[in-house]
Amino acid sequence: MQTAIAFILIFGLLVFFHELGHFLFAKRAGIMVREFAIGMGPKIYGKTHGETIYTVRLLPIGGYVRMAGDDMDGTELSPGYRVGLIVDEDNCVKKIIFNQNNKQLPDLLFLEVERADLEKDLFIEGYDEEENLVRYNVTRDCILVENGKETLIAPYDRQFNAKTVGQRAMTIFAGPLFNFILAFFIYLMIGLLNGVPTNEPIITEVVENHPAAQAGMLAGDRVKSIDGHAVETWQDLVSIVQSRPNKTINVTVERDGTTENLTMTVNEVKEKNGETYGQIGVTSPKVHNPLKAVVYGAQETYNMTMRIFELLGMLITGQFTIDALSGPVGIYKTTETVATWGIFALMNFAAMLSINLGIMNLLPLPALDGGRLLFFGFEAVRGKPIDRQKEGMVHFVGIVLLMILMVVVTWNDIQRFFF
Known part of the structure; x- marks a missing residue:
């Protein structure tokens, strides 16, 4: 039980800081963040604050920040849709209700959609109950309601793809960057609490x-x-x-x-x-000195980063094989061992994992942050973005390959520790 708690806390902390980097820089760039999620799979807790829902999900194997403009984010109002509208005092639509066939809301206006633009021009046009063609402007904070679920519309300037290459790149890069920052702060705390080794x-x-x-x-x-x-x-x-x-x-x-x-x-x-x-x-021997603790935090972060790059180079050159890699099972078993060495060993292990997560995500592979940064680089050189469907296909293939790798590594962990 103690190992499970330590594993969940460490993994949750690493994922939280990674996603926090994406989240803060998305907000800084003016991107609407739909969801900030820790974990994957079914939702076990959710709290909405402002325009973002903060969720904890069942499987502790990652997390994500869902930004406006993602492939699954858009809501299309096709001709023929029957919707209910609620307007404000300026006769602008502040709420659009789907699948509404009764008049349970007294201020509800019904409309059969003819045309609509909820991203750029922000209007909805259609036929009212008297068959008159009417047009309404839509507020920037208009809410879509479908099957009881409310979603804010995302004007185009609030979407990820509307931002400059630099803003998008920094939003993606911020995730791995925050993993390095987390590692620095963990090493800093070790230096402050346990002392800095002298020479x-x-x-x-x-x-x-x-x-x-x-x-x-x-x-x-x-x-x-x-x-x-x-x-x-x-x-x-x-x-x-x-x-x-x-x-x-x-x-x-x-x-x-x-x-x-x-x-x-x-x-x-x-x-x-x-x-x-x-x-x-x-x-x-160790000394307790805040300034030296700061230097120690930076040095240890740098040293561990260089060490992981060395190991990565050895993997690429074949000096050790994929069998040496560890997945969630291997990390869990290592956490079990390290936890017996004390809190500072566990903190050191967490810092190493955070740096490892940052480096792995920066690799220029499809579906990883590094892969997305590579596409941004191509866009900066070409002066125009690569076709989103083609990029999406590349990332999809990358996800499949990563899942296969995860299965292989996990199977190796199971054989190593349980057979």
């Missing part, structure tokens, strides 16, 4: 049942040398130890003004890509 080769904690503890190393020891190599910084210590997995090392430490010589065998840690490194089970 002094001083031991502050020795992990039980690890080589350092078994050899008699104590908190407060200052490492002077390893196998005769001088250790002046914490990075020196890390570099030497990581390069000696499964090897016995001689460590000289300074303790209370005296020198101690310790012998230990370095543990071997194996990464998913097959690489190994050494570990002896010690932690570095």
Whole structure:
């Protein structure tokens, strides 16, 4: 249960910030946002505020911001439709009601539609009950009512596709950008609450049942040398130890003004890509300084970003295969393990996942944010947008391929953890 809660909170936080980026920059550009959703599938909670409905959906596997002008967003008033109208004091339509065949509303005007434009010219024209051809202007905040569901119309200037290439690109880019911002703030909080590691080769904690503890190393020891190599910084210590997995090392430490010589065998840690490194089970000293915490947050975000790019490059070059990738099941199992290491390990894991989500979404692949940005780039070069049907088909193919990849990765996770 604890793992499930941690998984939902972490995944929900990552998705929330990603979609918040899209949402805020859409609002900044003047785009109407129909829905801000966390999760996918059936709605389990919804709250309307202003022109947006905020929903939580059943499946915690993503989220979305539905903007006006999306393919499924438009409502067409075709000739022959019979609608009911409610007008304001200026005789402008403020509400259009579909499927209304009775006069239960006293101020309702009935109209058989002949022509209508709810995007640019904002009018509706048709025949009233006396068969007279009449025309009404439509307010910009007119509401459509169909089967009890109310929807605001979206004038063209409030739609996504009406905005400049730069505004649309920034709205899409803002999602991954906010994942990097979230990672920075998580690392910042780690630095503020847990302290920022210094570069002094001083031991502050020795992990039980690890080589350092078994050899008699104590908190407060200052490492002077390893196998005769001088250790002046914490990075020196890390570099030497990581390069000696499964090897016995001689460590000289300074303790209370005296020198101690310790012998230990370095543990071997194996990464998913097959690489190994050494570990002896010690932690570095930390300082509590807000300014250093800010620098630490930026450095850790940058370092993790570079690390993920390295792993991505190894995947592209075939240095490790798709079997090394993890889907929701793998992330859940990893969360289960990391949660036992404490809150700061869990926070660090969340920051890594946030950066990973940001990078993956920026890949120039169909259906991802990076794929949409690629089309915006083509539009900027050509001076006109690519045909929306063709672009939609490319994204549809991308969605299918991503779903296939997700199924394969999830099946690999199930085999790895349960068989």
